[in-house]
Amino acid sequence: MEKWDSNEGTSAFHMPEWMIQFADQKQEFNKRPTKIGRRSLSRSISQSSTDSYSSAASYTDSSDDETSPRDKQQKSSKGSSDFCVKNIKQAEFGRREIEIAEQEMPALMALRKRAQGEKPLAGAKIVGCTHITAQTAVLMETLGALGAQCRWAACNIYSTLNEVAAALAESGFPVFAWKGESEDDFWWCIDRCVNVEGWQPNMILDDGGDLTHWIYKKYPNMFKKIKGIVEESVTGVHRLYQLSKAGKLCVPAMNVNDSVTKQKFDNLYCCRESILDGLKRTTDMMFGGKQVVVCGYGEVGKGCCAALKAMGSIVYVTEIDPICALQACMDGFRLVKLNEVIRQVDIVITCTGNKNVVTREHLDRMKNSCIVCNMGHSNTEIDVASLRTPELTWERVRSQVDHVIWPDGKRIVLLAEGRLLNLSCSTVPTFVLSITATTQALALIELYNAPEGRYKQDVYLLPKKMDEYVASLHLPTFDAHLTELTDEQAKYLGLNKNGPFKPNYYRY
Secondary structure (H helix, E strand, O other): OOOOOOOOOOOOOOOOHHHHHHHOOOOOOOOOOOOHHHOOOOOOOOOOOOOOOOEOOOOOOOOOOOOOHHHOOOOOOOOOOOOEOOOHHHHHHHHHHHHHHHHOOHHHHHHHHHHOOOOOOOOOEEEEEEOOOHHHHHHHHHHHHOOOEEEEEEOOOOOOOHHHHHHHHHOOOOEEOOOOOOHHHHHHHHHHHHOOOOOOOOEEEEOOOHHHHHHHHHOHHHHHOOOEEEEOOHHHHHHHHHHHHOOOOOOOEEEOOOOHHHHHHHHHHHHHHHHHHHHHHHHOOOOOOOEEEEEOOOHHHHHHHHHHHHOOOEEEEEOOOHHHHHHHHHOOOEEOOHHHHOOOOOEEEEOOOOOOOEOHHHHHHOOOOEEEEEOOOOOOOEOHHHHOOOOOEEEEEEOOEEEEEOOOOOEEEEEHHHOEHHHHOEOOOHHHHHHHHHHHHHHHHHHHHOOOOOOOOOEEEOOHHHHHHHHHHHHHHHOOOOOOOOHHHHHHHOOOOOOOOOOOOOOO
16 A cells, blocks of 8 residues: 655655545545623734634533633543533533534545554644634544544634534543633633643644744744644735745645635635625625625635625625736626725625724724624734724624614624634534545645655645545535546646646646
């Protein structure tokens, strides 16, 4: 059986035999508002993921227990106390959610079945910082089945499902996360994952770059011993490139955010569905005839615009990139500057990955009852801090929904305090997360098993062969049948019959 490593070139990637075999067996896998005393009212300094996992309102949102998890003494049924979750007694409920998620994550279940005999992650000690949901749990348990030891924290203070965190802790995973963490809690949880006597992580799986940043700044000697970093967000990748440019990245890193499967599914197709879900759950609004401005026409913006247009909304787009702007025009959207429409629109949605896209000046000029939300970058796109002033009144009307009221009585409806709408207020389809999680798992396996010299101290894209493999693992769900090239056709195109089928510069 072929192994993960190869002696050919620094960019070579050879699929193990079990991967090739599986690709041909297409039918096999068809089948509360948070407590003010514990949470800072200022904007989070966390740079958590732009394009990542989601969470529904947690089963435990209405809990009356105000005791901080940090102040509790909890043990699992096996006597372990190496975790910090809201309530370990909720593990049974979380286990049910994980079992449901497994049904919609065929690729990860396939990896378990095909690779656990080989244990490609045996010896890997992975420290992770992502959204802790049922889908993440399937990924973590898959990594465990492939031989890895894992410790985990949440990359977003709102996105943890408490019952899932409890289920993971009960099954032996050191998890430090709960829904509604304070800023201090957030960094404490990350440190508890990393700073463990006798445990040196050798792989990082990050979503937003906070974990990588924490280890780099606080534990530089530990950082130098890391074998590889896998990052899945725009923000985290940007921070990695900054380190690389400054000559401070002493670890190979894999940018899975820009892999094709992740970009298209987690950003475009996912946001096309979750934008409507998040708005409906929080506002009960009707979309037909509403005027909406979407800031940014990248993959996230494209998904949001397509969904809103299909529901009968009048959609405007703002863009800085002339290519994306032209795409918006060709797709039938009116390209505007935000100032031109800010007084008339009913909904403002940010999807840029930038900061201060919606400023206090824009907020002052919005009409009464305008809904403002963010689908883009962490909590930086909307200048929420400028609204924390004495002359404005904040009124919490339901979970993750605030009315900000001006002295003249005008109010705007702010969702999730400017944080990511689909992480805080809705869910993301499990099938989409299967694609992202599979990409992360394969990237970890590739970096961990790569022979010395294949990857230098730089940031790399996921090998295209792996990207194609992730897609192929999900085709059986649709009873889809790929056409195969003949030898003559493959020779004519200059391709290997088994791929990769497109050059790296190809734009899907």
